[in-house]
């Protein structure tokens with residue numbers, strides 16, 4: 001073995017560090033096992049309430065993707081044609097409500113990506129989403145998509161047009177779940193969202209202003225109703241009169257579960 005310098009333990013750990021992705025065999029679909037790529041959950045904040053979530057099995061979701069006019073969205077994410085590329089196409093676009101800081105880019109994103117669009121039937125029809133891409137939901141509804149299950153939950157807000165505002169809980173194959181609150185105040189049924197779905201990760205509206213949960217009340221909602229391991233503040237500092245980041249940090253001071261994401265940064269959770 002002289003002249004063969006590879007040291008396997010080192011080589012293997014370098015591989016594992018460089019590519020934390022494994023390939024498992026999933027259930028045989030047509031007699032032969034199909035490879036299924038499995039990695040960790042990845043979340044990218046795109047500014048304000050917009051997120052890209054990629055599940056451990058590779059199911060890609062966009063949530064409230066207001067991008068083109070969003071002052072917090074990095075330039076590279078404002079060109080919506082990127083979502084038509086094979087490796088960036090979302091499987092579904094989840095929309096919490098119809099307001100201008102959440103939904104205006106959804107019709108174009110649906111066109112370029114061909115993704116399912118998830119919202120109330122009233123909102124989908126108002127956006128003129130092609131029928132084949134409409135995937136209507138309402139409070140209490142759930143559906144399976146790839147390796148995730150999506151649950152529509154209440155939000156205490158308004159919407160026009162669109163029936164009613166929603167939040168979403170996405171559950172993953174590793175047993176964890178992620179709750180996007182949408183725009184809301186705190187409300188007693190948050191206790192039921194905790195009881196039913198026990199979210200591990202909360203994408204939490206915190207900016208308040210004249211429209212919803214201010215930072216202190218958002219922190220109170222987490223203390224009173226939830227037991228997540230990760231809290232990701234959103235919907236702050238985008239425009240006046242939303243609270244700025246220092247105010248949000250102060251409201252959650254000492255809470256080690258809080259993670260402030262940088263828009264555009266792909267974060268493994």
Ligand SMILES: [Zn+2]
Pocket residue numbers: 049099101102183235
């Ligand atoms: Zn909003």
